[in-house]
Amino acid sequence: MSTPEEPELTRTERKERTRRAILDAALELSEQGSLSALSLRHVAREVGIAPNAFYRHFASADELGLALVDELFGTLRQLLSDVRSARPISDGAIVPSLGVLVDRVHTERLQFVFLTRERVGGSAAVRTAIRRELELFEAEIALDFARMPGAVQWSSEDLRVSANLIVTALVAAVERLLYTQDRDGEQAIVAATEKQLRMLTIGARTWRSRPR
Amino acid sequence: MSTPEEPELTRTERKERTRRAILDAALELSEQGSLSALSLRHVAREVGIAPNAFYRHFASADELGLALVDELFGTLRQLLSDVRSARPISDGAIVPSLGVLVDRVHTERLQFVFLTRERVGGSAAVRTAIRRELELFEAEIALDFARMPGAVQWSSEDLRVSANLIVTALVAAVERLLYTQDRDGEQAIVAATEKQLRMLTIGARTWRSRPR
C-alpha cells in the first residue's frame, strides 16, 4: 500500500491486527449464513489475505467460532456486571439490564446475529460454548433472585427454573429485535419484554406462598 | 429393482412418493447442517434419483423448506387442537399440551431439529414462515387465556404478551429436549417446563389485580 499507515508495528501487533480483521470479516459474512456454511476463502478475500494465511490464526472454523463466542460474552458479561453492581441489590436489576442489552444489540448487531444463529446452529462445539455461557447468566440471575427480599425460602431448584425462564425471554427478545428494522417495532418489543419480566417476577413472588 | 413393490401405481402417486422421499431425506440430512448448507446432490443421492430430478418437485431449496414447515405445523396444529378441544375449556390446557409436544418431539425428532434450526437459520423465507406459524399458536393460547375465569378484564395486549412468553418457553423446552439424550435429563426438562408454565399462569392471574 502507498499509504504510510504507521509502519512501525511489532510483529505480534500485526498478527493481532489481522486476527481482528478475520474475526470482523467472519462476523460480517455470518450475517447471511451459518458458521458451518461459511467459506474460508470468502473470509480470506474479505480480509485481503491468501486463503492459506487463515490457518496461521485458527486451526479450524470451529476455533474461530469459539473465539467469537468468548469475545462476545466477555464484553457483555462485563457490561451487565457493571449495571448490576451499580444498582441497589435490594431490587432486581433485570429491567435495567434489558436496557443495556438492547443498546448492545444496536451497536453490535452482528455479534447477536451470530449468537442467536449459532446457539442452535451447526457446530456442536460452538453451540455448547454458547449454552454454557447462557447458563452462567442464568446462575447470576438466580443469585440476584435469592438476594431479593421475601425470596429466601425458595429452593435453589425453583430459583434456577425461574432464572432460566428469564434468560429464555431475553434471548427471545434479542431474536425479535434482530429481525425488526422499524423503530416503533423495536420500542414495542422492548415494552413487551419489560412487561414479561415484570410478570415473571410477580409470578415468582407469589410462587412459594401458594399451597401445594 | 427386482422386488415387485406394487407396480400398479398411477403417475401422480409415484410422483407423490418420491416427493415424500425427498422431504424425508432432506429432514434426515438437515440433522447435521442448516438447510442453506444442504446439498441438492446429497439429497438426490439419498433418495436414489439423479440430481436433476429434484427440480421436478421443488423449484429451490427454499421451497423444500417451506413444504417441510407446512407439513410439520399441519400435523402439530391438529394434535394440539385435539388435546385442547377434549379438555374442559375452564382450565388452561397448556400443561397437557406440553405432554403432546414432548411425545411428538420423541417420535418426530428430526422435524423439530429442523424447526429449531431454521427458526433462526439462513433462509429468510423459511424463517418468516416458521415465525408466522408460531404467532398463530400464540394467538390460540391467548384465546385460551381469555376463556379462563378471572382473566376477562385483561387487555388483549396483555393476553398476547403472556401468550408469547408461553410459546417462547415451549420452544426453548423443545430445544433443550433435542440435545438431551439421557432419559432422566428429559424428565427434568419436562418437570422444569411444567413448573415454568405454572409460574406463568400464576403471574398472569395476579397481574391485573396489581396496582398500577
Place this chain on the structure above:
DNA sequence: ATGGTTGGTGGACAGGTGTCCACCGTTTCA
C-alpha cells in the same frame, strides 16, 4: 551480523456444487 522463526504468497490438487441441455420410456388422455 546472522540465522531461525513466522506471517503471508501462489499455485496446484482432488473433489464437490448448482444448473443447463438433449434425450428417453412410460403414462395419460383426447
Place this chain on the structure above:
DNA sequence: TGAAACGGTGGACACCTGTCCACCAACCAT
C-alpha cells in the same frame, strides 16, 4: 391409436471449496 406431457437420466459446464507444498521476506533474538 397416437401424440403430448411427464418423471427421470447422463453428461457436461463453470465455478467454488479446503488443504497441501515450496517458497519468500521481514522480523527477532542471539
